[in-house]
Amino acid sequence: MIYQKLNLYKKKKTNIYDFIKKFLWNFIGKPFVSSFIPGTYWRKIILRLFGAKIGIGGKIKPYIKVSEPWNLLVGDHCWLGENIWIDNLSIVKIGNRVCISQGVYICTGNHNYKKELFDLMLKSIIIEDDCWLSAKSIISPGSILKQGSIASIGSTVSGTLKENSIYKGNPAKFFKFRYD
Numbered sequence: 001m002i003y004q005k006l007n008l009y010k011k012k013k014t015n016i017y018d019f020i021k022k023f024l025w026n027f028i029g030k031p032f033v034s035s036f037i038p039g040t041y042w043r044k045i046i047l048r049l050f051g052a053k054i055g056i057g058g059k060i061k062p063y064i065k066v067s068e069p070w071n072l073l074v075g076d077h078c079w080l081g082e083n084i085w086i087d088n089l090s091i092v093k094i095g096n097r098v099c100i101s102q103g104v105y106i107c108t109g110n111h112n113y114k115k116e117l118f119d120l121m122l123k124s125i126i127i128e129d130d131c132w133l134s135a136k137s138i139i140s141p142g143s144i145l146k147q148g149s150i151a152s153i154g155s156t157v158s159g160t161l162k163e164n165s166i167y168k169g170n171p172a173k174f175f176k177f178r179y180d
Helices: 002-033 041-049
Strands: 072-074 085-087 092-094 105-107 109-111 120-122 125-127 165-168 173-177
Touching: 002 041
Parallel strands: 072 092, 085 105, 092 125
Antiparallel strands: 109 120, 165 173
16 A cells, blocks of 8 residues: 555656646746757757757757757757757657758647547657758658758658658659769
8 A cells, every 4th residue: 555655656756847847848948949049059058958868069040949858869960940840749869960951840749630539649750860951841750861861942751761862842752862
């Protein structure tokens, strides 16, 4: 009986911790990170304080929106441009030397329109090393961008992009290999 009460207490404590973390992120961390104030260094500090794993070098520009920094992994020497939204209710893993241009939307969640309750479905996104997400592109839940792939301006990516290849359009379709 006592052990059951202790387990319940631990569960409540974890829930309280999660609530406090989310509250602090939404009302303190997120407004600062998404502000107009320039500066990569302090943005990295705040994101790391809330659980993001961020490598060395690179830039994080103003007006970036991150839903849950504890679900964000960013490699070394990455460029995260203005007005990007990383809507990461699930894990988003960004490799090394990745460029995410202005206005990109990275979305890990969608709703199941076939269910009466419109259930939320979450799928992680993996962006491997040396990728470029051009301005205004959209990355759908469960997408994998293989090493060196490019999503051209305004592309809507869903699925897996081939290594060292360029995709464009909505839906994003293979255009050509990067080094042709």
